[in-house]
Amino acid sequence: MIKHNEIERENIMKIMSIPEIKEYLNNNGIKPSLPRIKIFEYLNNYKSHPTADEIYLALIDELITLSKTTVYNTMDLFLKHNIIIQILIEENEIRYDSLTSNHGHFKCIKCNKIYDFKYDLADISIKELNGFSLNEYHTYIKGICKNCSENK
Amino acid sequence: MIKHNEIERENIMKIMSIPEIKEYLNNNGIKPSLPRIKIFEYLNNYKSHPTADEIYLALIDELITLSKTTVYNTMDLFLKHNIIIQILIEENEIRYDSLTSNHGHFKCIKCNKIYDFKYDLADISIKELNGFSLNEYHTYIKGICKNCSENK
DNA sequence: AATTATTTTGTAATCATTACATTTAATGAA
DNA sequence: TTCATTAAATGTAATGATTACAAAATAATT
Incomplete structure (x- = not known):
């Protein structure tokens, strides 16, 4: 049973520009601060299904005051607003994905x-x-x- | 594509008696010590998909010298010999299942x-x-x- | 500008799992 | 049976991801 193309297309999370990310966060009730935008950008545009630690390491050079706690807090916030999902594949690590439709x-x-x-x-x-x-x-x-x- | 009934039946892990467990461990290259038998019995006969900690707590009254390390060691041994699988459902916990066929x-x-x-x-x-x-x-x-x- | 609420941060705590060294038990040869 | 060797079980300490918490920084509001 194949879904409608319309529905499928909607659910594919494409690369987003910074203004698009801002709007997306706003539309989902999240104030788009710089760390939040950068974290979502990394998550969504690189599609590498990173751990919190990988996100932290990827961004610390640019956001030199970023703390790992902020990454975890932000993931929790994104989860609560349903714009990301957790994925478990290996024990001992949680990975994140901005594609929330079933896959x-x-x-x-x-x-x-x-x-x-x-x-x-x-x-x-x-x-x-x-x-x-x-x-x-x-x-x-x-x-x-x-x-x-x-x-x- | 439905599998043969024969194959399916083989893959359903039923309640096993102590002698059956002994034989099963032996057949899989595992020397059936008391902790190993009891751990496998708990895992297989209760089918609760327990964590290592739950196994430990369930058995400590009977095997009063049991250590949690032994539970972990035994799970590793069982995994290496492919008589159990790990299952990940919640972050922060590994559960175990003696049913190893795909399900x-x-x-x-x-x-x-x-x-x-x-x-x-x-x-x-x-x-x-x-x-x-x-x-x-x-x-x-x-x-x-x-x-x-x-x-x- | 002052006040209040929100966001970010650093440090310390938690907790499941693993590492490691020691003890205990089982096995096998003399 | 006893001694020597190997395997199994144990206890304690270390690891590492995540969370708790309180303080600092930033943003929003009056």
Whole structure:
């Protein structure tokens, strides 16, 4: 069962300019301070599914007073306003993604890159879950990506 | 694409007696010491998808010299011999499952119970992953279970 | 400008997991 | 059985990501 193209397109989070990010944060009830804008920009435009620590390290050269607590606080704020999701793939680390529509993640065990992919679990009828109400779907797959396979 | 009943049945991990557990550990290259048998018994027969800490607390009254390190060591051993899997649903905790065949988990946000369910992601063709080799599938769903829905 | 509320920051605490060294138990040869 | 060797279990300390908390800086409001 394929979704409407319109709906799909809406849910693909594209690269955003600074003014677009400001507007996006405002529209979601978040005052767009400099750290918030930069953190969201990093998260959304690099699409690397970073940890809080990776975000901190990526931004500290530019925002030289940034603290790790601010990164964590900001992630909590973004989560509360539903503009990011947490993803769990490895124990001991939380990663973040600005693409909030339902999708899965593939992690390459060679290059460690995390890829997004679309899927719809609703396509599978799960008889054990009849009568259950399903809120959040999370799926990840581990393996070797095309790039790493081809480069032997 | 439904699997053979034979294969499915094989993959459903049933309640096991102590002698069966001993044999199972032996067959998988693990010397069946008392802590190992008891830990596996708890994991397999209660099917509660416990954390290491929960296993420790469940067994300490009976195995009064048990240490938490032993639980962790044993989980690592079981993992290395592929008789358990790790499951990640909440940040900050690793849970374990003695059912190693591909299946998903449903966590009820009311009663916190974790249910197993069968599914096969191979039923969905994921075009983004063409050319990728897929090794491990992990899926969890959060929501409200039938029991909690019915009891208002 | 003064006051108040919000945001950011640094330090310390928490807590699950791991590292490591020691003790205990099991195994096997003499 | 005893001694020597290996494996298993244990306790304590270290690690590292995340959170708590209080203070400092910034922004908004009167």
